[in-house]
Amino acid sequence: MGFLDIPGLGVAHYHEYGIGSKPMLAFHGYGMTGRQFHVLEKSILQAYHVYGFDHFFHGESKLNGWTEQQILAGMPRAMVSEYVEEWFKLHGRQRFSVMGYSIGANIALILIEEYADLIDEVILMAPDGLSVYKGFEILLHKPWGRYMFKNVTKSKWLAPTMLKNLKRVKFIDESLYQIAYNEIDTEQKRQDVYYTLNLIRLLKPDTVKIAALINQHHIKCRLIFGRHDNLFPMKAALPFIGSIENAEVHEVAMGHWLVTKQLDEYLVNLQQ
Structure with a gap:
């Protein structure tokens, strides 16, 4: 290394x-x-x-x-x-x-x-x-999407609720749900998601x-x-x-x- x-x-x-x-x-x-x-x-x-x-x-x-x-x-x-x-x-x-x-x-x-x-x-x-x-385009480049992304990552309940709804309407499948959920279950992880995706936007x-x-x-x-x-x-x-x-x-x-x-x-x- x-x-x-x-x-x-x-x-x-x-x-x-x-x-x-x-x-x-x-x-x-x-x-x-x-x-x-x-x-x-x-x-x-x-x-x-x-x-x-x-x-x-x-x-x-x-x-x-x-x-x-x-x-x-x-x-x-x-x-x-x-x-x-x-x-x-x-x-x-x-x-x-x-x-x-x-x-x-x-x-x-x-x-x-x-x-x-x-x-x-x-x-x-x-x-x-x-x-x-389209999902990343909205979250990283649309003003209302960026606002939503910021607030979702700061909330303990908004992010899990949003993921469940995305799975329910089949925007994401079970495997993507599990991957995403494992990355938002703590405040630090949610912040890292927010910072990572914005850094590479x-x-x-x-x-x-x-x-x-x-x-x-x-x-x-x-x-x-x-x-x-x-x-x-x-x-x-x-x-x-x-x-x-x-x-x-x-x-x-x-x-x-x-x-x-x-x-x-x-x-x-x-x-x-």
Whole structure:
């Protein structure tokens, strides 16, 4: 493991694992840490040495001197490239790959915009960023949604009640309900949700530009979706998928919770 001191942002902590020699920068989903991908030991970790970063408000990554006002305004998009520049200072400027799950895919995608000429492969699992998710758009960019989000996260009963109602009208399924509920059952967890999603609110990838760069630089592209994922389903990403010349696309019989040993076995079986 190690730390990157990113100017103007803070200290980003990363985990190292995998027996492969090729470097891969990886970005996890909400509520996890950079260790999330260690379960892919029989597949991806055979080929790659993963540097898995903790998001801020997760693991050991810490913002440096940021006020609440700055957090709510959002992390400037340009700061994403500083992860790589600081990583280069430690490990040398070299070719690398990127991987992202759920909200972590936004960072992986933005890195393609900035470093397409150095990237060998991108692996995205249940990715945010390939289409606009209306729920996040409302909570993070609409004035009334931001007001509601703030008040819900400060209340002990509003957040659980809202989740139950969303499940009742089938906006989310049981698996998403359980994932979300486990992240709002304490005041600290609710604050971390609020701060995390606001911090990354400006990290919107330019999917048209990214598709063109993937094609231009012949970047290997693997996209993995859960067939029962109601949060980031494959159908929402079809325009992006259609614009990639040689995308390897998989829709597995799982929900949003994809990074598991079950997925590892699926990927291993593909190679046989």
